[in-house]
Amino acid sequence: MNSMRKVKEKKPISISRINLLFFLVFMLFASIIIRLAFVQLVEGEEYKELAASNRTKTIPFTAPRGLIKDASHEVLVNNKTVWTITFQIQEERVQDFEQIADILAEILAKSEDDKLKVKKDVLNSMDVGPGYRASKYIPRIIKVDVDDKIRAYIEEHKSTVPGVEVIPDQMRNYIYNDFMAQVLGYSRSIPNDELTYYQALGYKLTDRVGRYGLEKQYESVLHGKDGEYIVEVNSDYEKIAQKAFSNPISGNNIILTIDKEFQERVEKALEEKITEIKNRPVKPMVDVEKGMAVVLNPKTGAVLAMANYPRFDPNWFNGTITQELYTNYIMPYETNGTISGRYPIGSTAKPLTVLVGLEEDIITINTVINDTGRIQYDRKANGDPIYMKNYGNHVYGTLTLQKALQKSSNIFMAEIALRMRKQFGINETMEKMRYYDRMFGLGEKTGVDLLEELPGNISSAMNYVQHSIGQHDTFTAMQLAQYVSTIANNGYRMEPYLVQAIEEGSVTGISGKIIYHHEPKVLNKAEVSLKNLKAVQEGMHMVTQLGGTAYYPLTGLPIEVAAKTGTAQSGIRDKDDHAVFIGYAPYEDPEIAFAIIIPYGGTGGATAGPIAKEIIEAYLEIYHED
């Protein structure tokens, strides 16, 4: 009875409340189902895409850069695949820079290194501000070329060094170190202000680009197309599985006109001569620092040698360049002096002066001028006469134009200049002289395939008499070489070129097919009569004969050579003259034309002449082995 009462009492209140509770439960579960349906069925597709991008990472695989080969397809520059540690500031992750540097220093420091110093270097390379050296979004290169052990260690401990990656990197390998350094140039990371430009071209921020020389000029040819891995990663960004892979496409190879052996001989000739004259016991030429030489094929414009001394090792640019290394061993020699070093050309201007005289009917082929050893061409402010004299105060007597060139008479040239002035006036004389200069490539860019080429430096002074003996405007060795080539090539001015062909690159390094072949290009034909030109050529030939200024240095060569020496005043009181030398050979049917400048090297014949001889000998040995 008691239990019956309980039942009666219980039903009316609790059951209705339990029904209310059940209704609330139903509402809560219904809301979960509705929300779940929305997330999975409505937004599902969107989340699926997010999941994919969330979990996959694209790792670029840098394509090898194209090779640089010499004329006989010998590889001069190739690549080395190395592991490189990079660091990227990631604002979306927590990064303790100090701790990361600590860990990296621990890994990188060799037993003899001071860990604190290594850490400081690492932190410096990480470039984490304040005041970033490179944009925050560029990965920093911490260490190039680390071994597999270091790489494996970092891969295993990636979560402790957020932002650090070990990537396969292509390091440029300049096989012969400083060989042809200024011409080959170097590649380095993209400079800050060109980032957007290169990014638009599809470059990665860590890519290296050609920054000087052929590396820069042929960047678009040498740069390959990167491949990539697409990998799946976990929340620590560790690789779990590889999903896709696309092969990198190697950059194309460039084949130079230069033969490695010949270039090496020219470089060596410069080095030996400069070392000798700097260090000789009697009258050492202490001001000599560098020298440059250019050898062209006058008929095609092909550059056979482009030599600088001293040089640097472009391999240095693969690593970190200290201020000390840069200031002492790179900066003074970084520029390619053959195309950017401008000097007065001295007496090497004389063949052209004679040619101008002939062309402008100032003299004829048969004109004879009496060289009295001095000629007055101007007056000082106080009325004293200014005289032009010959080198060494020589008196040459009656001179034909050929003899004038052979002896390098200043008087003969001054006479032409003075006669021109008398006929045309000073302005027109100057104009005419420069007109012929440009016709032969002096004072203009020669068009060689290097971006660093400078035109000549044109003086504003009206020194037409000084101009006739090459003491006026300044030109580069490259321009001189083109000038002498044009004389040798009977007035056809050819465009010089370093790259004769482009070859399809291959990852394996096996030669691909030739996709471009350079055709020699005539820039212009000098408007001079062949008869006059021949007369000048004869004069230059006589320079190398007994009695000529280049007889002694070139004696003993089995072929006939045409040349002209130059000893250009440097214009600096305490310093020696610049030694200049131009020429071509063989005289009858020229195959090479060359120009040599040794700044502060003294007389052209004595200093540069032996280098010219070595160039001709090397040419004969290498190109005429048979």
Added chain:
Amino acid sequence: MDLSKKYIKYLDYWVILIIGTLAIFSYFGISSAKPDSDVAVRQLIWYGLGFIIMFVILLIDYEILSQYAYIFYGIGIVLLLGLLFFVDPVKGITGWYKIAGVKFQPSELMKIFTILALARYLNKREEKPFESFIELFPIFLFIGAPLLLILLQPDLGTGLVFIAIMLSMMLVYGVKMKHFVIIGGLAGIGALILTMLYHFKEDIFHKIIAEYQWGRLTSFLNPSIDPLGTGYQLNQSLIAIGSGQLVGVGLYQGKQGKNNWVPESHTDFIFSVIAEEHGFIGASLLILLFFFLIYRIIRIGIISKDRYGTYIAAGLIGMWVFTIFENIGMTISLMPITGIPLPFISYGGSSLLTNFIAIGVILNIGMRRKPLMFE
């Protein structure tokens, strides 16, 4: 104390079947979240232990549980107080005792003890209505004491479970609606004071609610505001669940949990893993199982032979419904993130055994029900 034929006949086999199915979900959920570990197998062992405990409880008439209810409650309070004396020097007050390498969370058991004690108290009142709001204070004391101790740990999620238990039991007892309105009003005033503090005295505010808790509580409103901070878990959970779509990516094919994108994927966020692998079909099947379980418990509450059983059923419903709603809700950005496990699914011994004790108690009530009129 014997299991007579009648009891075996009245045992709710549906509940046991549901728990068995949940065990399957739990095993596959945990093994996909942690494929390289033996936690899934360990969970099955806990399940085995759970079933044993459940059957042991079935042997004890729940009337006896009623007699000892206050003693259990007292033991629970002592265990919670004891935590204050084992303060971890690094983490501060923790919610567990570590015994022989196994973590034991007294707050889990305390839920059951509180339900038993409050049910006993309500039963003793014999349906006498609470005339004034002040009269409700014993209920507030029963709930408030453990709640306070748990909030000290600080474990907001479990604390909220106690409030859900209280509200559910009050509702079933028949507490007047106007008193619920007063509770709602008081909660509203409390929230208003906190809001004021947040805006004008943030330092005091964060003394009451720790900064990380506040972040977790608010990030669900807009998980993408801080995708790598407090919103990270939620974002990754949503990505996991959403990419499951209708049919799921397949068993062991899920990537979000396995590769640690979803944190705590074998415990608090296990629902994300299940929803990713089994899609809407699998996830809603799991939710329906829970719903069916709740339905069976409600049914037991209705047919129980006395009010004590009804109140216990109400308390358990409050406990489980809130826990399930909160846990699944946080994975789909319906509720703020709090660290409470999904009953019967998440890995964890304490929680699983507590739930088995609760199942034992409710089956006990159901099996010892009054016979139906026509029997």
